[in-house]
Amino acid sequence: MTALRMGVLSVALSLVLGACGNEDRQIEARMEHAAEFMRDELDPAVDGIWLRSGWVLTDQGEESLFPDTEEGWDEVVASAQSVIALTEELKTEEYSDNDPEWIAISDGLIVAAELARDAAQAREEQALFDAGGQMYRVCLACHQRYAMEAPE
Numbered sequence: 547m548t549a550l551r552m553g554v555l556s557v558a559l560s561l562v563l564g565a566c567g568n569e570d571r572q573i574e575a576r577m578e579h580a581a582e583f584m585r586d587e588l589d590p591a592v593d594g595i596w597l598r599s600g601w602v603l604t605d606q607g608e609e610s611l612f613p614d615t616e617e618g619w620d621e622v623v624a625s626a627q628s629v630i631a632l633t634e635e636l637k638t639e640e641y642s643d644n645d646p647e648w649i650a651i652s653d654g655l656i657v658a659a660e661l662a663r664d665a666a667q668a669r670e671e672q673a674l675f676d677a678g679g680q681m682y683r684v685c686l687a688c689h690q691r692y693a694m695e696a697p698e
């Protein structure tokens with residue numbers, strides 16, 4: 547199923563990128579496959595952390611985004627756990643093509659997500675906020691390293 551999808555992507559990309567070499571096309575297809583995974587899976591999971599941590603200024607003053615119920619905190623823990631699981635998937639050959647740098651950056655995301663999970667488990671707001679920032683810097687590092695056009 548995945549091989550088929552990659553195949554379809556390669557065909558589509560080879561039509562678009564007729565001028566590029568075969569290897570370029572393969573990399574391009576792998577990046578597109580990764581982008582789909584980000585859009586559909588990883589991004590929604592990290593939002594479960596980012597949208598629940600920090601402070602925003604409103605008319606009423608500073609408003610906390612952190613959960614104020616046990617259930618809310620548990621949802622953040624669950625989001626962090628799914629970020630960890632998804633990033634394990636990102637490390638597999640399907641996405642990484644066994645590129646050691648790709649895998650090392652992904653490991654950095656797992657470490658940061660584990661910090662977020664532990665902070666949410668301990669109900670520690672500042673630690674969760676810091677871990678969220680650390681996660682963001684890893685996203686950025688990988689995008690700067692691999693993205694054809696940096697998405698964010």
Ligand code: HEC
Nearest residue numbers: 577580581584585592648651652685688692693694695697
């Ligand atoms: C190991 C590398 C890697 C890591 C880590 C990573 N990304 Fe990505 N991401 C990519 C690649 C490659 C693309 C595709 C770039 C392109 O098409 O130019 C991408 C694309 C995206 C896109 C754009 C998808 C689209 O619509 O085209 C989003 C959104 C995104 N990533 C979110 C994230 C977030 C949020 C994180 C961190 C929690 C993250 N990514 C971490 C490699 C990574």
